[in-house]
Amino acid sequence: MKYHLASTRLLKRRLGPRIVRTDEVARAAASFDSSKLPFLPEAVVFPRDDADLTAVLVLANRHRVPVTVRGRGTSLTGSAAPKRGGWVVDMLGWNRIRIDAEAGMAQVQAGAKVADIQRAAEAKGWFYPPDPSSKEYCTIGGNIACNAGGMHGGKYGVTRDFVLALKGHLPTGEFVTWGTPTKKFSAGFNLRDLWIGSEGMLGIVTEATLKLIPLPAARWTLLAAFEAEPDAFRAVRALFGQRIQPAICEFLDRYSVLCAERATGATVFPGQSGRPVVLLELAGSASEVREQKRVVLAWAGRYAVAHRAARNRAEAEELWAVRRKCSGAMFELGDAKLNEDIVVPMHNYVKFARFLEQLRRESKLSIPTFGHLGDGNLHVNIMYHKAVPAECRAAEKAVQKLMQMVVALGGAISGEHGIGLAKTPFLRLQHSAAQVRAMQAVKKALDPNGILNPGKMFEIFEVWKHRRLDVKLPWDHK
Numbered sequence: 438m439k440y441h442l443a444s445t446r447l448l449k450r451r452l453g454p455r456i457v458r459t460d461e462v463a464r465a466a467a468s469f470d471s472s473k474l475p476f477l478p479e480a481v482v483f484p485r486d487d488a489d490l491t492a493v494l495v496l497a498n499r500h501r502v503p504v505t506v507r508g509r510g511t512s513l514t515g516s517a518a519p520k521r522g523g524w525v526v527d528m529l530g531w532n533r534i535r536i537d538a539e540a541g542m543a544q545v546q547a548g549a550k551v552a553d554i555q556r557a558a559e560a561k562g563w564f565y566p567p568d569p570s571s572k573e574y575c576t577i578g579g580n581i582a583c584n585a586g587g588m589h590g591g592k593y594g595v596t597r598d599f600v601l602a603l604k605g606h607l608p609t610g611e612f613v614t615w616g617t618p619t620k621k622f623s624a625g626f627n628l629r630d631l632w633i634g635s636e637g638m639l640g641i642v643t644e645a646t647l648k649l650i651p652l653p654a655a656r657w658t659l660l661a662a663f664e665a666e667p668d669a670f671r672a673v674r675a676l677f678g679q680r681i682q683p684a685i686c687e688f689l690d691r692y693s694v695l696c697a698e699r700a701t702g703a704t705v706f707p708g709q710s711g712r713p714v715v716l717l718e719l720a721g722s723a724s725e726v727r728e729q730k731r732v733v734l735a736w737a738g739r740y741a742v743a744h745r746a747a748r749n750r751a752e753a754e755e756l757w758a759v760r761r762k763c764s765g766a767m768f769e770l771g772d773a774k775l776n777e778d779i780v781v782p783m784h785n786y787v788k789f790a791r792f793l794e795q796l797r798r799e800s801k802l803s804i805p806t807f808g809h810l811g812d813g814n815l816h817v818n819i820m821y822h823k824a825v826p827a828e829c830r831a832a833e834k835a836v837q838k839l840m841q842m843v844v845a846l847g848g849a850i851s852g853e854h855g856i857g858l859a860k861t862p863f864l865r866l867q868h869s870a871a872q873v874r875a876m877q878a879v880k881k882a883l884d885p886n887g888i889l890n891p892g893k894m895f896e897i898f899e900v901w902k903h904r905r906l907d908v909k910l911p912w913d914h915k
């Protein structure tokens with residue numbers, strides 16, 4: 438790694454020691470994200486305004502200093518880790534939120550917490566649906582950079598579907614705005630959408646205008662158990678075929694259910710322990726929900742081996758407990774997890790369920806799987822023990838087979854976490870050489886000196902060969 442001591446001193450002189458911190462504490466805290474792959478930066482910058490950001494980027498270009506922008510550092514792929522050192526730009530201080538209750542829009546700064554945006558919108562009767570499980574921690578800037586999704590994706594869409602306009606800085610430092618606070622904008626190339634999902638490699642987002650939708654007046658929750666995974670998948674296809682679009686349609690395979698049951702000490706459906714389950718939530722106007730409820734109850738009666746509807750919010754919370762517990766509870770199956778977030782098209786759900794069974798048999802590893810059946814985005818958790826070399830090798834092989842199969846089935850190697858470092862070995866499975874070249878050409882055009890988040894996406898990084906920090910983060914196992 439190259440050091441940039443003189444440039445760092447210059448930056449500190451220009452912006453001051455409170456804005457540019459070079460102490461061990463600040464540098465260590467910014468050296469890793471939720472992937473726990475550590476790379477120590479030389480300085481952490483806490484910009485006050487656009488002028489500070491321009492100063493950082495202009496100097497970084499002049500002296501070829503790597504710059505990595507950071508929200509809350511909840512990325513699971515290493516996308517926020519400063520792989521080449523240099524400077525980290527911390528956007529957490531940029532957290533203003535303003536709701537325009539007439540227009541149904543939110544003006545938010547990049548460091549605003551996603552759950553705070555949702556609460557501010559709800560207070561005025563509006564709803565911002567993208568809801569990553571990390572929403573109590575992560576920032577909207579990080580969500581835009583990763584095109585984050587969540588449980589509401591199937592019905593409402595992901596972050597991209599709610600961004601109307603962006604403000605920020607090109608890697609060269611110039612201030613730009615992509616779009617206006619309007620629902621229509623057709624003036625020139627759409628570089629707003631190029632920034633969304635660009636993982637902090639094409640620009641720094643400082644502010645966004647988000648679209649809001651009216652807050653649903655009614656909600657209703659149902660948990661249904663199925664004979665086996667392919668039955669659950671077939672049933673969900675049949676439900677969607679009846680034009681029912683639940684706001685949430687979460688699936689837990691039997692391994693995830695067993696983990697949750699052991700963690701809570703309760704059986705989800707007495708007499709049906711360890712069956713795969715689907716958790717449905719309907720949302721809309723009271724009459725819409727009433728109408729759909731009848732269809733869903735008839736569907737559950739036909740396809741499920743058992744089902745239970747919540748009569749009120751407290752009962753709905755009880756049903757949700759299974760889903761909330763399952764991820765953390767998996768660590769009884771291994772002390773390490775390859776947490777994949779693949780996507781499978783709905784018509785291939787059953788083929789994918791069969792493939793996972795085969796993968797478990799071949800690898801001899803536990804691979805509990807859960808996720809969002811509304812959009813086919815499944816979290817496949819390959820569990821292993823770090824100290825057992827045979828298990829590490831089996832996990833590495835299993836993830837490669839998984840990615841090959843996902844692409845063969847017409848799906849995606851990542852639905853919401855992005856590429857970062859962890860998915861770099863698989864980018865070329867998803868994209869042809871021409872596609873990767875096109876992406877690299879865009880990067881080169883916007884960031885000619887390659888200073889913004891270098892070493893990510895295109896360079897292969899074999900995550901299993903690298904030491905991870907043994908630290909517990911506030912959001913671990915939530």
Ligand SMILES: Cc1cc2nc3c(=O)[nH]c(=O)nc-3n(C[C@H](O)[C@H](O)[C@H](O)COP(=O)(O)OP(=O)(O)OC[C@H]3O[C@@H](n4cnc5c(N)ncnc54)[C@H](O)[C@@H]3O)c2cc1C
Pocket residue numbers: 470471505506507508509510511512513516517528547548568569570571574575576577578579580581582583584585586587588636637638640641642643853854890912913914915
């Ligand atoms: C427990 C847990 C649950 C999770 N659940 C979900 C989930 O359900 N759905 C989901 O999609 N993700 C999920 N994630 C992953 C993670 O929370 C998201 O990727 C989130 O978008 C990262 O936001 P952040 O503020 O932490 O960004 P960071 O981790 O700090 O950064 C992530 C990326 O965004 C870039 N970036 C950050 N801010 C900016 C900015 N202002 N301008 C330009 N680039 C920027 C960074 O350079 C980096 O490439 C989960 C993570 C954890 C730990």
